[in-house]
Amino acid sequence: MSYLYAWKSLPNQVDIICPNCGGHAIFEIGLVRHLQHKQEVAYFQKSPIFDYEARMNSGQKQHYVIGYPNLLGGYNETDLNLPDGYDIRSWLHPEIRGYSRHQDLGSYTCSQCLARKKYRLCLKDDAYYKTEIKQQVLWALNRDSLIDLKHYIASNKRDAFAHQQASFLLHIPTVFKTRKSRKLVIAQIDKLLADKR
Ligand SMILES: [Zn+2]
Known part of the structure; x- marks a missing residue:
């Protein structure tokens, strides 16, 4: 779902x-x-x-x-x-x-x-920058918010307010933020950034 x-x-x-x-x-x-x-x-x-x-x-x-x-x-x-x-x-x-x-x-x-x-x-249906990970949709508002999301997921601190689009990052579901998911989420974001220019 x-x-x-x-x-x-x-x-x-x-x-x-x-x-x-x-x-x-x-x-x-x-x-x-x-x-x-x-x-x-x-x-x-x-x-x-x-x-x-x-x-x-x-x-x-x-x-x-x-x-x-x-x-x-x-x-x-x-x-x-x-x-x-x-x-x-x-x-x-x-x-x-x-x-x-x-x-x-x-x-x-x-x-x-x-x-x-x-x-x-x-x-969740309309976002241009979106992908599915573990049966859940991960989306971003635009290219900048997708790049911000990548940096946020990759950082150890996970301080949303250290990024430009903090209000967007605060709404990212936990499933995408676990340490176990990190590698997969970053790989999917990189693929999106490369595919959707
Ligand atoms: Zn059209």
Whole structure:
């Protein structure tokens, strides 16, 4: 059975297997903000680059707009005709206050088949850098996190905070971290790094 990592701090971009052609695609997480007025629901429901979502939060219905930064590139402000109070540029800068990141909804772009689509991410299935060891899936978010993982597994100290992608390393299942598994895990990571350039 595959081990599903508990993952709360996904980076903005993840390397994935293209759901359309099986090549190498880039997934980007969707950005969420509050809907300003209920009359805007229809606009966001119809839009190809936004979605509307209602969720119960502390007993109250909350209304959200999800935007997909890597789908925005093909549109300009005039084409979109956004409702008042929304600025397309702000969707491209997630650090702006008032936005949060969706847990798993985003979109991907593929340089091989040129697909650009909304997509719900499942890391253990979608990760481009993944391999199976002892019937469990070992995956990394991108090439840098795979290299970090290799150094972490190879080190004697196993101090996740000594590496750049500490929050990712803290979620690596124990089965991959035992001394017995070390050689095998490193060999598999090296193979992945060589195969997936
Ligand atoms: Zn593709």
